[in-house]
Amino acid sequence: MKEENAKNVASKELSHIELGKFYFLNNKYDEAVSEFRKVLEINPANAEAYYNIGLIKESSNLIDEAKEMYSRALAVKPDYEIVRNRLNKLIGIEN
Amino acid sequence: MFFKLRNREVAKKTKNAEYCLLRCKDGVSVKKKQFAVIGLGTFGYNVALELVRKNIQVLGIDSDNGIVNRISNFITQALVVDATDEKAVEDAGVADCDGVIISIGESIETSILATLIVKELGVKNVIVKSSSRWHSKVAAKLGANTIVYPELEMAKKLVDTIVAPNILEQIKLSKDYNLVEVIAPKEVWGKTIRSSDIRNNYGINIIAIRKQIPIINESHNSIDIKEEINMLPGPDDEINQNDVLIVIGSEKALAKLKKIEDN
Numbered sequence A: 001m002k003e004e005n006a007k008n009v010a011s012k013e014l015s016h017i018e019l020g021k022f023y024f025l026n027n028k029y030d031e032a033v034s035e036f037r038k039v040l041e042i043n044p045a046n047a048e049a050y051y052n053i054g055l056i057k058e059s060s061n062l063i064d065e066a067k068e069m070y071s072r073a074l075a076v077k078p079d080y081e082i083v084r085n086r087l088n089k090l091i092g093i094e095n
Numbered sequence B: 001m002f003f004k005l006r007n008r009e010v011a012k013k014t015k016n017a018e019y020c021l022l023r024c025k026d027g028v029s030v031k032k033k034q035f036a037v038i039g040l041g042t043f044g045y046n047v048a049l050e051l052v053r054k055n056i057q058v059l060g061i062d063s064d065n066g067i068v069n070r071i072s073n074f075i076t077q078a079l080v081v082d083a084t085d086e087k088a089v090e091d092a093g094v095a096d097c098d099g100v101i102i103s104i105g106e107s108i109e110t111s112i113l114a115t116l117i118v119k120e121l122g123v124k125n126v127i128v129k130s131s132s133r134w135h136s137k138v139a140a141k142l143g144a145n146t147i148v149y150p151e152l153e154m155a156k157k158l159v160d161t162i163v164a165p166n167i168l169e170q171i172k173l174s175k176d177y178n179l180v181e182v183i184a185p186k187e188v189w190g191k192t193i194r195s196s197d198i199r200n201n202y203g204i205n206i207i208a209i210r211k212q213i214p215i216i217n218e219s220h221n222s223i224d225i226k227e228e229i230n231m232l233p234g235p236d237d238e239i240n241q242n243d244v245l246i247v248i249g250s251e252k253a254l255a256k257l258k259k260i261e262d263n
Helices: A002-025 A029-042 A045-061 A063-076 A081-091 B003-016 B042-053 B064-070 B086-091 B108-120 B131-139 B150-163 B198-202 B251-262
Strands: B021-023 B029-031 B034-038 B059-063 B077-080 B099-103 B126-129 B144-149 B167-172 B177-183 B204-217 B220-231 B242-251
Touching: A002 A029, A002 A045, A002 B220, A029 B099, A045 B204, A045 B220, A063 A081, B003 B144, B003 B150, B021 B251, B029 B204, B034 B042, B042 B059, B042 B064, B042 B126, B064 B204, B077 B144, B086 B108, B099 B108, B108 B131, B126 B131, B131 B144, B150 B167, B177 B251, B198 B204, B204 B251, B242 B251
Parallel strands: B034 B059, B034 B099, B059 B077, B099 B126, B126 B144
Antiparallel strands: B021 B029, B167 B177, B177 B242, B204 B220, B204 B242
């Protein structure tokens, strides 16, 4: 029973991530952020969700918010290389 | 003393070597651009490396043996030379260069003497990195062709980004006109250039629009953004929420644009 619950939670997380990506690719940024936030409600340690929100903020020229999200992603997953590269670029450090 | 003697020999050898010339396929010799960088501190070191990246031959000069050793593998020639020793600077081959960048920051006196020596050697293009207003004035009196004051320029740029965060980049074109990269103001989101009437409303001309296109990065299977630039956009091109406009306008018109963003 416990195993099944865990599977359901993981599947819910994944479907919100995929839906968020779909919205992002269709330029529906607010909806995309809302989906990624739902992922974080289920699993606050989901680094990809932080990264995705950061990327949306960056593409919306909201650089401080993007930096904050990338930092959170790195706090959860310090070896997340693409996030490290993006954050370094925003701070002004060349990779 | 040992280094000076050694380097004079190296400099002479260098002058005679093929270092100055490239041979094209048709056999015609073409001179590659050569620059000397005198003073290989942080600024000079990076200038030298950037010049090499742009395919320019670089002669780097510094009085510090350690710095010269460190850069020697990355530039065309690196020499330990006292920049205030006229004969040593001449022997290094500085006079043959298309331009000289003097980036001696720690001693204004040394920088000024080096400028004088290089000008007397007949170098046509002398660029001096200044470290104060007085330094700039003296370098100008000595005939420096360009004076850069990176600390002051960066300070101004930094303040601009703090005061007007929507202005991403600003290049002065003339006394009154600037080229500016600005985040598209809310008022024009979803409008075409024609319907936004941006030229009449703001007194600026859009010369390019930079867009962030959402994509899937196949290698990471994650979302990513790709930058696209629409050069010379037409009147029917649309301006969207996250676009960055590259515009030309007067200081007055651009100030109006900044104010709109503040409100």
